[in-house]
Amino acid sequence: MSMPTSIETLSRSPTANRVRGLKLLANCSRCSIRPASVCSALDAGALSEFEAIGREASFAPRMIVFMEGERADAVYTVTSGLVRLFRLLPNGQRQIVGFGLPGDFLGLPRGERHVYSADAAVGTTACRFHRQDFIMFAENHTRFLRRLHDAAVKALDLAQEQMTQLGPRRADAKIASFILSMRARWMEINGAGESVPLPMSRQDIGDYVGLNIATVSRTFTRLDRQGVIRIVPKGVRILNFPALRQLAEQ
Amino acid sequence: MSMPTSIETLSRSPTANRVRGLKLLANCSRCSIRPASVCSALDAGALSEFEAIGREASFAPRMIVFMEGERADAVYTVTSGLVRLFRLLPNGQRQIVGFGLPGDFLGLPRGERHVYSADAAVGTTACRFHRQDFIMFAENHTRFLRRLHDAAVKALDLAQEQMTQLGPRRADAKIASFILSMRARWMEINGAGESVPLPMSRQDIGDYVGLNIATVSRTFTRLDRQGVIRIVPKGVRILNFPALRQLAEQ
DNA sequence: ACGACGCTTTGCCCTGGGGCAAAGGAAAGG
DNA sequence: CCTTTCCTTTGCCCCAGGGCAAAGCGTCGT
Structure with missing residues (x-):
């Protein structure tokens, strides 16, 4: 395996800038990370329906994807790069609670607000969906909802794995x-x-x-x-x- | 608020003993912790259907509910007491990854095997369901499946909260x-x-x-x-x- | 090509918490 | 009721890792 080549340098504190560009999703069926993502639960028909509600977003290094406490009105599937999931503790410390790798699904907390922040550690691309569109879509596609649940449980497993590390x-x-x-x-x-x-x-x-x-x-x-x-x-x-x-x- | 009175002493290593008693679920509609559990998503009709596939289980202190690595063929909703969720690390350390309080839902990992163990810290009761029955039921009750997803996300939130503590x-x-x-x-x-x-x-x-x-x-x-x-x-x-x-x- | 910036590495000192062990206390069992 | 056992508290010592800071190094922009 070779190292990713076009990975920019990273730095510390997140910028206030937001998403760099938004364009229509090109072709989910050719997406190379789809097998590793929640989208793998979708057949051709559902996939094109899904494409219609998503947009591709690019984030330069240190750009914020979302902030803890904000309303969670968009969800993401990372397609390339690396997202840091973190909380800023009252004492100024930053606890990184996870890394979003390509294929990972982000941004659907239990409540209506994010419980941690996310920023791009390097140049990153992701598919972006409005929360409502996404939820409505999921509720109409039980297999997908199931896969979403799996993703949450997977994240939970990882978090618990991480707890044993910390x-x-x-x-x-x-x-x-x-x-x-x-x-x-x-x-x-x-x-x-x-x-x-x-x-x-x-x-x-x-x-x-x-x-x-x-x-x-x-x-x-x-x-x-x-x-x-x-x-x-x-x-x-x-x-x-x-x-x-x-x-x-x- | 008063302390629970009938809570037994706890001790260290889990016993090999298993569930103490199994009986039919008496009356979910009168269950006092239902509002705090996944069952709150069920109406009267679904609830009696749900009752039919569950059994009440009692665990004495230190009794194992399930072990990491075992096939996860039963899921639980804690109704009283306290369950410890833990992993035994190769070096002999025990990392507790969570506590199962009344209302908490346990035992549905991503894969077919448990990724952590669970035992009763004190005298504990729980509703027990066969995984297959439970999953089939959930797939037929989207609202319930949705609530289940919420529970997983809640657990994830807690785990991430816990990561910031550790x-x-x-x-x-x-x-x-x-x-x-x-x-x-x-x-x-x-x-x-x-x-x-x-x-x-x-x-x-x-x-x-x-x-x-x-x-x-x-x-x-x-x-x-x-x-x-x-x-x-x-x-x-x-x-x-x-x-x-x-x-x-x- | 050069300079500036930011990240990484390394040294030095110090402290918070681990390891160990004994004493104290509460609950269970005979 | 007394004994046993397990849990909690406390003391003592020591070390892994934190804080700080300087030096090294790679990268980016001019």
Whole structure:
């Protein structure tokens, strides 16, 4: 597997700018990430109906997709790039609660308002739907509604997986788990091998696994020196799987 | 609000024993926690149909409801007591990923197997349904399916809330958040006031918020001494809300 | 090609909380 | 009623990781 090439640099605080462009959905049936997305539950007929209510949105790095507390009047399926899902804590800390990868579905909280914010970590594209259109569509397509439920449960599984990572574990265990978890997610998308893209910054990783940026960096360096991984631009290559798994278990 | 009175002591490792008794569901329409559960989406007709496929199950403290890795062939709605949702990590640690309170829906993972284990922290009752019966019923009752999706999203919200707690926060912030979060959940059930039942053990709390049992204990003691809370049997009474909220924000 | 900016790496010091263990206390069992 | 067992509290020590800051490095824009 090769690293994504056109991934821009990322930086810290989200800009106030919003979506860069909106155009009609071109051709869902040729969408390469559709198998990994909720749209896989749709047949040709439903798909063209679905196309009609969606728009393609592009986000430059650091652009906000939506903010915690805002009315959730649009939902998204990520088609390329990387979305950070995060909460800004009252003490100024940012807790990243998840990463939206291509194929991931975002933006349908329980209530009418978002419970976390989302911004683009890198140049990102997504399909955008008005909440009402989307819900109405889903209610008329039980299979799709079911798939949507699956996606929510999948996200819940991931969140619970993540909770086991965040606890009082050692830094190298957290980082090892993080790398393996990212690898597993990329594999669902494009069958990754030992190269694992990590398009997010060290700060993002730290805010996700609950470590200081310095500790994240030190830990990556240590794993590299120990020959477990090799740090490559915007990712890592796994050199010693058993050792990495062993570390992740600590 | 008064503390639950008949709550037994809890202890550490789950027993291999299973469900204690199974009997027909008596009368869902009189169920006191129904408003807080997925069953609230059902009208009288659907409710009696639903009753027919469920059984009431009782669990003594430490009894297992289901285990991670097992086939998920039954789902549950907790009606009384407390269920611990947890994962046993390879290093022997137990991470509690959630608490199942009365009204909570459990046991429908994305795949066919459970991704975490569940056991009764105290004497607990639940309505039990065969997965297939339940899914078939849900697919025939869109409103119910929708409510089920809401429950999954609610659980996801809670998990993401919990992720913000587990991060690198100070012990008193974690404990303060935990108390406030439990209070909010009890309020949905019985409109609690300043008394917050905590039927789980200190160890459970530690395994949930990511703190050592000793640190949990010390922190409760400190909050008590500072006059923020008062430790009472199987719970706390909140004496100083603003201070507690302030701490939770750190 | 160069400079500026932002991210990453690394060093140094320090503190919050973990590990361990003993004492105290409450509940269950005989 | 007493014993046993488990849970909680508390003390003591130590270390992993946080905070801070400087240096290194890659990237982007001019």
